[in-house]
Amino acid sequence: MTRLTRRATLAGIGALAMPAIGRAANTRLTIPFFFPIAVSGPVTKIIDGYAGDFAKVHPEIEIKPVYAGDYDATIAKALTAFKSGNPPPLAMLGAIQVYTLIDQDAIIPFDALATSAEEKAWMQGFFPAFLANGNVQGHTWSIPFQRSTAVLFWNKEAFKQAGLDPETPPANWAQQTAMGHKLVARSGDAVSRWGVQIPATGGTYWLYQALAIEAGQQLMSADGTEVYFNRPGAVAALQYWCDLAKQGVSPKGVIDWGATPNDFVAGRTAMMWTTTGNLSFVRQNAKFDFGVAMLPADAQRGTPTGGANFHIFRTASKAQQEAALLFTRWVTAPERCAAWSIATGYVATRMDAWQTGTMKKYVAAFPQAQVARDQLQFARPELSTHANQQVTLPLNSALQAALAGSKSPQAALADAQANAERVLAPYRKA
Amino acid sequence: MIRGERKEAIAGWMLILPALLLLVAFTHYPTVAVLIRSLFGQGLHGKAPPFLGLGNYRAMVADPVFWQALRNNALYAAAVIPLSMALAIIMALAVDAATGARIAGRVFLRVAYFTPTVLPMIAIANIWLFFFTPGYGLIDRLLSPFGLGNWNWLGSTATALPAMIAVAIWREASFYMIFYLAALQAIPPTLREAAMLEGSSRLNFFRRVLWPLLTPTSLFVFVNVVIDSFRLIDQIVVMTHGGPDNATTILLYYIYEVGFQYWDAGYASALTSVLLAGLAIVALVQFGLLSRRVHYR
Numbered sequence: 202m203t204r205l206t207r208r209a210t211l212a213g214i215g216a217l218a219m220p221a222i223g224r225a226a227n228t229r230l231t232i233p234f235f236f237p238i239a240v241s242g243p244v245t246k247i248i249d250g251y252a253g254d255f256a257k258v259h260p261e262i263e264i265k266p267v268y269a270g271d272y273d274a275t276i277a278k279a280l281t282a283f284k285s286g287n288p289p290p291l292a293m294l295g296a297i298q299v300y301t302l303i304d305q306d307a308i309i310p311f312d313a314l315a316t317s318a319e320e321k322a323w324m325q326g327f328f329p330a331f332l333a334n335g336n337v338q339g340h341t342w343s344i345p346f347q348r349s350t351a352v353l354f355w356n357k358e359a360f361k362q363a364g365l366d367p368e369t370p371p372a373n374w375a376q377q378t379a380m381g382h383k384l385v386a387r388s389g390d391a392v393s394r395w396g397v398q399i400p401a402t403g404g405t406y407w408l409y410q411a412l413a414i415e416a417g418q419q420l421m422s423a424d425g426t427e428v429y430f431n432r433p434g435a436v437a438a439l440q441y442w443c444d445l446a447k448q449g450v451s452p453k454g455v456i457d458w459g460a461t462p463n464d465f466v467a468g469r470t471a472m473m474w475t476t477t478g479n480l481s482f483v484r485q486n487a488k489f490d491f492g493v494a495m496l497p498a499d500a501q502r503g504t505p506t507g508g509a510n511f512h513i514f515r516t517a518s519k520a521q522q523e524a525a526l527l528f529t530r531w532v533t534a535p536e537r538c539a540a541w542s543i544a545t546g547y548v549a550t551r552m553d554a555w556q557t558g559t560m561k562k563y564v565a566a567f568p569q570a571q572v573a574r575d576q577l578q579f580a581r582p583e584l585s586t587h588a589n590q591q592v593t594l595p596l597n598s599a600l601q602a603a604l605a606g607s608k609s610p611q612a613a614l615a616d617a618q619a620n621a622e623r624v625l626a627p628y629r630k631a
Numbered sequence: 632m633i634r635g636e637r638k639e640a641i642a643g644w645m646l647i648l649p650a651l652l653l654l655v656a657f658t659h660y661p662t663v664a665v666l667i668r669s670l671f672g673q674g675l676h677g678k679a680p681p682f683l684g685l686g687n688y689r690a691m692v693a694d695p696v697f698w699q700a701l702r703n704n705a706l707y708a709a710a711v712i713p714l715s716m717a718l719a720i721i722m723a724l725a726v727d728a729a730t731g732a733r734i735a736g737r738v739f740l741r742v743a744y745f746t747p748t749v750l751p752m753i754a755i756a757n758i759w760l761f762f763f764t765p766g767y768g769l770i771d772r773l774l775s776p777f778g779l780g781n782w783n784w785l786g787s788t789a790t791a792l793p794a795m796i797a798v799a800i801w802r803e804a805s806f807y808m809i810f811y812l813a814a815l816q817a818i819p820p821t822l823r824e825a826a827m828l829e830g831s832s833r834l835n836f837f838r839r840v841l842w843p844l845l846t847p848t849s850l851f852v853f854v855n856v857v858i859d860s861f862r863l864i865d866q867i868v869v870m871t872h873g874g875p876d877n878a879t880t881i882l883l884y885y886i887y888e889v890g891f892q893y894w895d896a897g898y899a900s901a902l903t904s905v906l907l908a909g910l911a912i913v914a915l916v917q918f919g920l921l922s923r924r925v926h927y928r
Contacts, residue, residue: 277891301894304675391781392766402786402874452765454783455875460764469766590892595696601875605788608876 231263232524235282235292237275237347237509238268247544251532258531262524264291272509276301283307283514290517291525296334296510297585297593299342300425304587309515310340314526323530331550333582335510337425343510344529345550346541349476350573350580351411351504353496358489359384359394359471370472370494374415374441377472377497381450384471396450397472398465399442401604403458405597406584407505408474411496412438414503414581425586426629430596431611431618434500439603439610441499446604455601465491476507477573480546484567493569495576502579508547539563548573586621587628595620662907669900680897687901697902699877700885703792707881708860710796711803716852718804720845723811724837741812747805756869759798760785785871788878795879798866803859807852814848815841854917861910882906 236248245268252264269275272295279292280301288307302308315324327345335343357367363383371377381396399408410420418434421427429435445451458475465473466486474496483491496504511529513522531537535553539560542549554560555574564571586592599617602608608616669687674680691697726741747755762769763784771782784794818841826836864883867873873880873888880888886906890899 273892280894281891305894306676391775402872405874452781452783453787454765455786456783457764457786464766467767588893590888591895594888594892598696598874598876602788605786605875607788 228261229263230261230520230524231265232291232521232528233265233267233289234525234528235267235269235275235279235289235294237270237272237293237295244545247541251537255528255531259524259527262527264528279514280305280307283516286516288514288516290514290521291528292512292514293347293509294343294512296331296343296345296348296506296508297583297589299335299337299585300587301589302512303338303342307514307516308342308512309522310342311344311513311526311529312341314513314522320526320530323533326551326553327533328550328552328577330506330577330580330582331548334506334585337423343512344533345508345510346533347545347547348506348508348510348550349478349547350506350576351408351474351496352477352572352576353472353474353494354465354479354483355472355492355494356465356468356487356489357492359468362386363471367490368492370492371497373498378445378448378450381445381472382448385449392452394468395452395464395470397445397474398451398456398461398470399445399474400456400458400461401601402455404593405455405600406593407507409438409442409596409600410505410581410584411474411503412442412499414505414579415496415499415501416441417500419581420584421586426625428584428586428592428618428621428625430599430614430621436611436614438499439600439614443603443606443610453606455604477548478508478546480569482546484569491569493572495572495579502576504576504580505583506577506580507583542570546570548577586625588624591624592621665900665903665907668896669898669904671897673895673897683897687898690898691901691905696877696880696885700880700882703877703879704861704881706792707796707799707863708857710793711799711860712853712856715800715803715807715856716849718800719807719852720811722804722808723815726808727812727815744805744808747802748809752802752865753869755798755802756866759794760870763794786875788876791871791875791878795866795871798870799860799863803856807856810848810852811845814845818844850917854914857913857917858910861906 234252236245238244245266248266252266255264256262267289269278275292276294276298279289279294282288283305294302311324312321315321324341324344331345331348332341335341335345353370355370360367360380363380363386365380365383371380377397384394384396385392386394399412401408406420413420413435416434416438418429418432418438420429420435422429446453461470461473461475462479462482464470465475466483466488468489477493480493495502511525513525513529517525532541533551535551535557536559538549538551538554539557541547542554543559543563549555549560555564584593584596596617599608599613603610603613670682670684671680672683672686722744726737726744728737750758765771765783765786766781768784770784771779774782782790784790822840823836826840831839861881862883863881864887867879867881867884868887871879873884882902883906886899886902889895889902893899
C-alpha cells in the first residue's frame with residue numbers, strides 16, 4: 202500500500218470511528234499514573250500495554266502512565282505535584298516512603314476505598330511480607346506490585362575451577378568467607394576474580410539490613426519511630442561486611458551497585474548479593490551456568506523486601522480514586538501478576554499468581570525464579586521510618602565510611618544512631 | 632520641557648518593562664521568597680510551617696554535613712578554577728594558527744578538544760564511570776603494567792572528590808578554550824612580527840604581550856568558572872550521589888538532598904540563602920576589584 206492510500210484508508214477509518222471517539226472523549230476520566238523506572242529493560246512498554254488493555258475493558262477510564270525517573274525522582278515529582286494542588290491520583294512509589302506520605306497527608310489508605318467484601322478479600326491475597334511496609338497505624342496504605350528481595354547469585358563454573366561443589370552455595374556467613382577465599386583468583390599481583398561482592402552504593406542500607414536481620418537484629422520498630430543501628434547484632438553485621446574486604450575475599454572500598462551484575466557476568470566475582478530484579482539481566486548475559494540462592498544465614502536467614510507499591514492520593518477526586526482502585530485490582534489479577542513477574546524478574550506479589558499455569562510452567566523451566574518466593578518466609582519489612590530519608594541517607598554515609606575504612610563499624614553506627622535519635626524525637630511525642 | 636522628559640522616562644520604563652518583569656518573576660521574587668521561607672520549619676499533616684526565627688541557621692552551624700559540603704566546594708573550586716583556566720589557555724595556544732606547532736590535522740585537534748563541551752553531561756558521566764571502574768576501567772588498565780591496578784577511585788573517600796575534579800576540569804577547559812582561541816585570533820599578527828624582530832622569546836612574548844591582551848577574556852572566563860563551580864550537580868547525581876560518606880557532597884547537591892529527599896523546605900531555603908550570599912559576595916569582589924586591573928583596549 203502506498204503512503205497516500207494508507208493515509209486515505211486511515212482517514213476513512215477515523216471518520217467512521219468519529220462518533221464513538223467523540224462520545225468517549227466527553228465522559229472519559231483521565232488518571233495520570235506516576236511510575237518509576239528502576240531497572241533497564243522494557244518496563245515502560247509493558248506498563249503502556251497494561252494501560253491500553255485496561256482501556257479496552259473500561260473505555261470510560263484512561264490510565265496515563267508518566268515515567269518520572271528513578272524512585273527518588275518519582276516521589277519528588279509526585280509530592281511536588283501534590284503540593285501544587287495537582288496530585289497524580291495513582292503513583293507507584295517506594296514502599297518505604299509510607300511515613301513520608303502519611304506525614305504530608307498525601308495518601309489515602311486502600312481500606313478506606315476497598316470496602317466491599319470482594320475488595321477486602323482481594324487485599325488479603327498478597328504475601329504478608331510484601332504488605333508489611335504499607336500496613337502501619339492500623340491501615341493498608343499501599344498495594345505491593347513491583348517488589349523484590351535480595352538473593353545470592355553464584356557462578357557454578359568458578360566453583361568447579363576452585364574445587365568446590367558447583368551445586369552447593371554457602372549456607373552461612375562462615376561458609377561464604379571460606380568459599381570466598383578459595384574462589385579468589387590472582388594473575389600476578391592483581392586479582393582477576395573476587396570471592397564475593399556485596400555492593401554499597403545506591404541504597405547502601407538495603408543489603409546491610411539483610412546482614413543485620415541475619416544477625417538477628419531488625420533495624421527499626423514497627424511504628425517507625427525507633428531505630429536500632431547501635432545494637433550488637435547491627436554492629437556485628439557491619440563488622441562482617443568490612444571483614445570480607447580485610448580478608449581479601451571482596452574488593453576494598455565501596456563496591457558499586459550498578460557495576461556488580463556486570464562484574465558477575467564477566468566472571469570478575471564468583472558470587473554477588475543483589476536484587477532478584479537482576480535475574481533477567483544475568484540470564485541473558487551470563488555465558489556460564491549460574492545459581493540463585495537464599496542469602497547465607499548467620500543466626501537466621503533473612504532479607505529485607507524492596508521495591509514499589511501502588512499509592513492513591515488523598516486530594517484526587519472521588520471518581521479518580523475509585524478508578525485508580527479499579528485499575529490496581531485489574532493489574533494485580535493473578536494472570537497479569539504472573540506475566541509481570543516473568544517479564545521483569547520482580548517477584549509476583551499475590552499468592553494465587555504462583556498457582557497459575559503460566560507461572561508453574563515458568564518455574565519448572567527456570568527454578569531460580571522460585572528462590573525469591575521461598576525466601577519470603579524469612580523476609581522482613583524494608584527499613585522505613587518517619588522522615589525516612591533523613592534517617593537512611595546518613596546511615597548510608599556511615600556504612601560507606603566504615604567500608605572505606607575511615608571509621609570503625611561501632612563508631613559509624615553510633616553516629617547514624619545519634620542522627621536518627623535527633624530526627625525521630627519529634628515523632629515520638631505525637 | 633518637563634513633559635518631554637516625563638514622556639522619555641515613561642518610554643524608558645516601557646522599554647525595560649519586559650526584562651524587568653522577567654527578572655522580578657524569576658530572580659528577585661524567588662530570592663526574597665527563599666529568604667522568608669528559611670525562617671520557617673517543616674509543616675506536617677497539612678499544618679502551616681512553624682516560625683523558627685534563625686533556628687534553621689543555628690542548625691546549619693551545628694550540621695557537620697553542611698561544613699563538609701562547604702569544605703568540598705572550596706576544595707573543588709580551588710582546584711577547578713586555576714587548573715581548567717590554565718589548561719584552556721594551553722589548549723588554545725596549541726591549536727591556534729600563529730602560536731601552535733605546525734602539525735597536520737589542526738582542525739581535527741580543535742574538534743577533539745571541543746568534544747567534551749558538545750557531549751551531554753550524562754554521556755560524560757557514563758564515560759568517566761567506565762574510566763574509573765576498579766579492575767577493568769581504562770585508568771586501572773593503564774596503571775596495571777606498573778603493578779598499580781585495582782583502585783576504587785569513586786569508592787574511597789580519599790580519591791572520590793579528586794576524581795570528580797578531574798572530570799570537571801576536562802569539561803570546563805574544553806569549553807573555555809574556545810573563548811581563548813577566539814581572543815588569540817583577534818590579536819593583530821603585527822605585534823607578533825614586531826616581537827620576533829626584537830628577538831623576544833616565545834615565553835616573553837606570551838608574558839608581556841599575549842597575557843595582558845587576554846585579560847578581558849580571562850576575567851570573563853574566571854567569572855563563569857567560579858559560578859560553574861557552585862552550580863555543579865548533574866555529574867554528582869549520575870556518578871556518586873554525594874558519596875562515599877559525603878566525600879563528594881557539595882553545597883548545591885546538599886540543598887537538593889535536603890529539599891527534595893528530606894522535604895525540609897525551610898532548611899533547604901536557609902542553605903540556599905547562604906549559597907546566594909556567598910555568590911553575591913564573589914560577584915561584588917570580582918567586578919569591584921578585578922575590573923580595575925583588566926587591560927581593555
